Amino acid sequence: MNEGIALFNETLTEAVSKNKRFLARRTSYIPSFARIGINIGKSGKIRETLAESENLVVPPVLIISVTNDCNLACAGCYACSQHRDKSAEMSAAQIERVVDEAATLGVCVVMIAGGEPFLKPDILKLPKKHPELLFVMFTNGLLLTGDTAAAVRKLKNLVPVLSLEGGRQLTDARRGEGVYDAVTAVMRSLDESGQLFGVSVTLTSVNYDEIVRSDYLKRMQDAGCRAAFLIEYVPCGAEDLSLCLTDEQKAHLRATEKDLYHRHDMLIVSLPGNEDPYGGCLASGRGFLHIGSNGSLEACPFAPYSDTNVKDMPLKQALKSRLIQEVRHNHGKLKESRGGCALKENAEWVKSLQSRSS
Ligand code: SF4
Secondary structure (H helix, E strand, O other): OOHHHHHHHHHHHHHHHOOHHHHOOOHHHHHHHHHHHHHHHHHHHHHHHHHHHHOOOOOOEEEEEOOOOOOOOOOOOHHHHOOOOHHHOOOHHHHHHHHHHHHHHOOOEEEEEOOOHHHOOOOOHHHHHOOOOEEEEEEOOOOOOHHHHHHHHHOOOEEEEEEEOOOHHHHHHHHOOOHHHHHHHHHHHHHHOOOOOEEEEEEOOOOHHHHHOOOHHHHHHHOOOOEEEEEEOOOOOHHHHHHOOOHHHHHHHHHHHHHHHHHOOOEEEEEOOOOHHHOOOOOOOOOEEEEOOOOEEEOEOOEOOOOOEOOOOOHHHHOOOHHHHHHHHOHHHOOOEOEOOHHHHOHHHHHHHHHHHO
């Protein structure tokens, strides 16, 4: 197995099943995470066997954008900027079929994104049906109340991750008036109910200092977050390049990532983070793959180009995508770029692969 991929699998196991700090204040989740940890081991062997016997690369992590519908209209929303055809969206049954297949192929973590995932009917059926898999759901948090919150609390393999942009001023500026207070009120009720949850923040040149150079993460930890996802901003187009992290901020983040992790007792995940130890970009199946809301199998959420669609074929067949293989075989070329995604920076090249495959 490729060294970089092997190291990523180790990091994943470490982060999920061995991270006592992560579960320290949520002990009711320990049995479920023990089960998830065992499955991470098993699924690693399945992936290794498929790689050796069928030359098939299956990622440990599958990101699925289940809908483009959303109850917010944030400025510069990445999902909205893709203008995906609503009528082509996968049904709940199609998504369920894909997750069933992914579980048998060795995927062990499913990240659910959108749009707003809680707007997708039957979305909670997935973690209920697959207690062996870890589900991380990226949500704006506004629907995580009442019966939905009660249903989520029963699913010990599901971790909702609520989006903020920083404090009240930055969050409301992008997400709308009153959103910060609404989301932090949801966080308080999740914390009181003993729910395992996290926060995700898109790191931009504007909010970097507030998030990384202040006690912001400590305050999120005190609010009950057991994980923080720091996602480096990826520009939708030329018009918002100024929001990309500056070279100084990128260098500071690389230099302080480990310290941030050790200074907090919650899990801190920096995306894409320093991919060098893994031999470069983890997209295209090396660490993860993305399925768009229309079923297209893509190397990364930030490179919406594809030559296979899981609505038309089994996931195993889609994984043999020539475009994905080509990107993977050239991952060494995909070095750090302006903005958080090397593939985005090489979008024209990826696009050319799509036209060559079709
Ligand atoms: S909540 Fe997410 S998907 Fe919805 S508009 Fe905001 S950024 Fe876009």
